[in-house]
Amino acid sequence: MNMVISGTGSAVPKLLVTNDDLGRLMDTSDAWIQSRTGIRNRRLAVEETTTGLAVGASLEALADAGIAAEDLDLILAATVTPDQFLPNLACEVQGALGASGAVAFDVNAACSGFLFALDTAALYLKNLCERTPDGADRTALVIGAETLSKIMDWNDRSTCVLFGDGAGAAVLRAQPSGSEKRGIRGMVQRTDGARGGVLSCRNRPVNHPYAKRQEPPAYVSMDGQEVYRFAVRTVPETIREAVDQAGFSMADIDLFLLHQANLRILESVAKRLKQPMEKFPVNLDEYGNTSAASVPILLDDVRKQGKIKEGSRIVLAGFGAGLTCGATVLVW
Numbered sequence: 296m297n298m299v300i301s302g303t304g305s306a307v308p309k310l311l312v313t314n315d316d317l318g319r320l321m322d323t324s325d326a327w328i329q330s331r332t333g334i335r336n337r338r339l340a341v342e343e344t345t346t347g348l349a350v351g352a353s354l355e356a357l358a359d360a361g362i363a364a365e366d367l368d369l370i371l372a373a374t375v376t377p378d379q380f381l382p383n384l385a386c387e388v389q390g391a392l393g394a395s396g397a398v399a400f401d402v403n404a405a406c407s408g409f410l411f412a413l414d415t416a417a418l419y420l421k422n423l424c425e426r427t428p429d430g431a432d433r434t435a436l437v438i439g440a441e442t443l444s445k446i447m448d449w450n451d452r453s454t455c456v457l458f459g460d461g462a463g464a465a466v467l468r469a470q471p472s473g474s475e476k477r478g479i480r481g482m483v484q485r486t487d488g489a490r491g492g493v494l495s496c497r498n499r500p501v502n503h504p505y506a507k508r509q510e511p512p513a514y515v516s517m518d519g520q521e522v523y524r525f526a527v528r529t530v531p532e533t534i535r536e537a538v539d540q541a542g543f544s545m546a547d548i549d550l551f552l553l554h555q556a557n558l559r560i561l562e563s564v565a566k567r568l569k570q571p572m573e574k575f576p577v578n579l580d581e582y583g584n585t586s587a588a589s590v591p592i593l594l595d596d597v598r599k600q601g602k603i604k605e606g607s608r609i610v611l612a613g614f615g616a617g618l619t620c621g622a623t624v625l626v627w
C-alpha cells in the first residue's frame with residue numbers, strides 16, 4: 296500500500312506587511328526581526344478568512360492531482376484559528392468544494408498540525424482500503440490553514456512580529472497496488488502536554504449565570520526561548536527516528552521541509568543532523584510563521600520551483616504548541 300502525495304496547493308492573503316511596516320506600529324525594527332528570526336515579510340488577512348484560504352489551497356491541490364472533489368473520501372483540516380467553533384473548518388471546506396462523499400473533521404496540533412493530520416489521513420485511508428478491498432484508490436485532502444493574526448496580541452512585540460496568515464493543502468492517495476516504494480515511508484509523532492504552558496492561548500472562559508467572571512480577551516503567549524530549546528532538541532531526534540523507520544540514512548534525504556518558525560532553528564537542526572543548509576528550503580522570510588500552514592505552503596513552493604522530482608526523498612517536520620513534534624519521510 297502506497298500513501299502518495301499527488302497534488303499540492305497554497306493560498307495567502309493579499310496584504311504584505313514588512314518588518315519596517317511593523318516598526319511604524321510598535322517598538323521593533325527590521326534589524327531585530329531579521330537577525331533573530333530571518334523573517335522579512337508576512338501576509339495578513341484583511342478580507343480573507345481561514346475557510347477562504349483553505350478552499351483556495353484545496354482547489355489548487357485538487358487541480359494539481361487531477362482529482363474531482365466528489366472523489367474525496369476524507370478531508371482533514373489542521374488549524375488553531377478556524378473562523379468559527381462549529382461547524383469545523385473541514386466541514387466548511389467540504390461544503391464549499393461539494394465533496395459530498397468525504398468525511399470531514401479538524402485536527403488541532405498547532406504548528407505540528409499538518410504533520411499530525413497527514414499521518415492520521417494515511418492511517419485512516421489504509422484502514423478504509425483494508426475494510427473495503429474493491430481495488431479502488433482512496434483519497435484524502437489534508438489542509439493546514441490559519442489566520443493567526445486574530446489571536447495575536449498586537450501590543451506584544453515579542454510574538455506578533457513572528458506570525459503570518461495562509462493555507463496549504465495536499466492530496467494524499469492510498470494506492471493499493473503498483474508504483475512500489477513510493478509515498479510515506481516513516482512517520483513519528485511526539486507530544487509533551489506537561490510543558491504546554493510555554494506556548495498557549497486560552498479559549499473563552501465559562502460564562503453562564505452561575506460563574507460570572509470578567510476576564511480580558513486571551514491572546515497567544517509564548518516563552519520563546521523554551522520553545523526554541525524544545526525545537527532544537529526534539530526536531531532532530533524525531534527526524535532521526537522517522538528516517539531510521541524509513542530505512543534511510545540522513546545522507547539519503549534530498550530535502551528537509553521544516554516548519555518555518557525561525558531561521559536559526561533551521562540552521563541548528565541542519566547542524567545537529569550534519570546536513571547542509573541547501574537541503575533545508577526557507578520561505579519564512581516571505582510568510583513568517585504560519586503555524587499549521589507552513590509545511591504545506593513550503594511543500595507547494597518547493598514543488599513550484601521544480602526542486603522535487605520523482606524519487607526525491609523528503610522529510611516533512613513540524614513542531615509547536617502542545618508541545619508537539621512530528622516528522623514524516625516520503626519518497627516522491
Ligand code: UT7
Pocket residue numbers: 322323324327328331332406452453454456494517518519520522523526556557584586614615616
Ligand atoms: O511555531 C513554533 C512557535 N515558536 C517558535 O518557534 C519560537 C521559538 N523562539 C524564537 O524564535 C526566539 O526565542 C524569539 C525569536 C521568539 C526571540 O528571540 P530571542 O533571541 O530568544 O530573544 P529574547 O526573547 O531573549 O529577547 C531579547 C530582547 C529582549 O530585550 P532585553 O530584555 O534583552 O532588553 C526583548 O524585550 O529582544 C527584545 N525584543 C524585541 N526587540 C525588538 C523582543 N521582541 C522584540 C521585537 N523587536 N519584536
